[in-house]
Amino acid sequence: MAFKVYVDGQEGTTGLRLFEYLNARTDIELLRIDSDKRKDPTERARLLNAADVAFLCLPDDASREAAAMVDNPNTCLIDASTAFRTDPTWVYGLPELAPGQREAIRASKRIANIGCHASAFILLVRPLVDAGLLPPDYPLSAFSLTGYSGGGKQLIATYEADHDGRLQAPRPYAMGLAHKHLPEMQQHGRLAQPPVFSPVVGPFLKGLAVTVPLQCSHLKDGTSAEQLLDTYRERYAGEPFVRVHGVDDMANLDGGFFDVQGSNDTNRVELFVFGSAERLCLVSRLDNLGKGAAGSAVQNMNVHLGLDEHIGLTT
Ligand SMILES: NC(=O)C1=CN([C@@H]2O[C@H](COP(=O)(O)OP(=O)(O)OC[C@H]3O[C@@H](n4cnc5c(N)ncnc54)[C@H](OP(=O)(O)O)[C@@H]3O)[C@@H](O)[C@H]2O)C=CC1
Numbered sequence: 001m002a003f004k005v006y007v008d009g010q011e012g013t014t015g016l017r018l019f020e021y022l023n024a025r026t027d028i029e030l031l032r033i034d035s036d037k038r039k040d041p042t043e044r045a046r047l048l049n050a051a052d053v054a055f056l057c058l059p060d061d062a063s064r065e066a067a068a069m070v071d072n073p074n075t076c077l078i079d080a081s082t083a084f085r086t087d088p089t090w091v092y093g094l095p096e097l098a099p100g101q102r103e104a105i106r107a108s109k110r111i112a113n114i115g116c117h118a119s120a121f122i123l124l125v126r127p128l129v130d131a132g133l134l135p136p137d138y139p140l141s142a143f144s145l146t147g148y149s150g151g152g153k154q155l156i157a158t159y160e161a162d163h164d165g166r167l168q169a170p171r172p173y174a175m176g177l178a179h180k181h182l183p184e185m186q187q188h189g190r191l192a193q194p195p196v197f198s199p200v201v202g203p204f205l206k207g208l209a210v211t212v213p214l215q216c217s218h219l220k221d222g223t224s225a226e227q228l229l230d231t232y233r234e235r236y237a238g239e240p241f242v243r244v245h246g247v248d249d250m251a252n253l254d255g256g257f258f259d260v261q262g263s264n265d266t267n268r269v270e271l272f273v274f275g276s277a278e279r280l281c282l283v284s285r286l287d288n289l290g291k292g293a294a295g296s297a298v299q300n301m302n303v304h305l306g307l308d309e310h311i312g313l314t315t
């Protein structure tokens with residue numbers, strides 16, 4: 001019998017993208033809510049409890065409300081919001097996080113899907129901390145270049161209404177240095193403190209690249225770019241959605257410029273190390289609506305249900 005799947009928030013940016021992924025599948029039965037009832041708590045509660053897997057593609061408060069509506073012990077929630085990502089009763093939905101994470105996702109009925117900036121950052125940092133190459137108290141900073149779909153329906157509408165070109169320049173944001181992804185970056189990156197994190201949104205729909213600069217003199221003695229890449233290769237060996245590039249992979253630079261949109265329409269995350277013996281830059285690139293949101297939600301569902309992890313996803 002096909003697994004029953006429901007998307008709460010099916011008309012939002014992440015919900016619509018998820019719906020596209022799921023609608024194409026024949027191995028699941030998609031439960032639908034009438035558009036005019038999509039905020040009706042009784043109807044939502046009925047569908048949430050009828051589902052084997054329910055995705056929450058809602059703002060944080062609405063996600064908390066939805067989670068509280070579920071009393072069917074069989075229903076697995078995969079929440080796209082920030083609400084539960086550091087909650088110890090939920091599992092962080094990043095199968096590549098560390099050995100054992102897939103088993104945890106398989107076993108849990110509460111899976112907190114990752115933040116787009118956070119997952120790109122964590123996949124760069126965590127293996128280096130675990131290997132002892134990057135001290136947990138290293139004073140990390142990071143910046144992220146992201147497409148505007150990361151801001152959901154509202155930001156998309158703002159960019160689409162930009163008829164005078166005012167938004168055509170990149171715009172740094174979260175200037176208070178308290179971006180909502182900091183707690184998950186610190187906790188799942190195993191860091192002593194959160195990084196100084198500066199996101200920048202640009203005039204393109206989707207695509208994201210997080211850059212982490214490192215001073216080699218502060219790493220474990222003699223750590224080279226090759227050693228960092230070897231650590232990634234070892235940690236991510238056999239990972240279908242992680243691609244580790246070679247040192248200074250010029251093939252990915254277009255005349256010396258990095259293409260932030262290069263992983264779009266895939267569920268891939270691509271890792272790069274650039275720089276010299278003194279200074280390095282770690283870069284991680286993904287599609288914020290793919291591996292950064294809806295793609296990884298589908299991957300988490302596949303893992304949880306014991307299905308082939310690739311179903312419906314592009315490597
Ligand atoms: N966009 C992205 O790249 C990413 C987003 N996320 C997270 O995913 C979640 C959804 O984000 P996103 O899709 O971008 O946001 P959107 O604003 O595009 O969509 C949110 C949807 O939730 C609906 N909604 C709001 N309140 C309720 C409620 N009480 N009951 C039912 N439906 C409700 C909205 O309805 P209405 O249609 O009426 O507005 C809307 O359709 C957020 O928590 C976000 O942080 C995570 C990773 C990346």
Ligand SMILES: CC(=O)N[C@@H](CCC(=O)OP(=O)(O)O)C(=O)O
Binds near residue numbers: 292
């Ligand atoms: C451009 C933009 O605004 N991007 C969002 C990130 C979206 C994301 O990853 O998701 P969550 O909202 O689920 O954490 C931001 O930086 O807040």
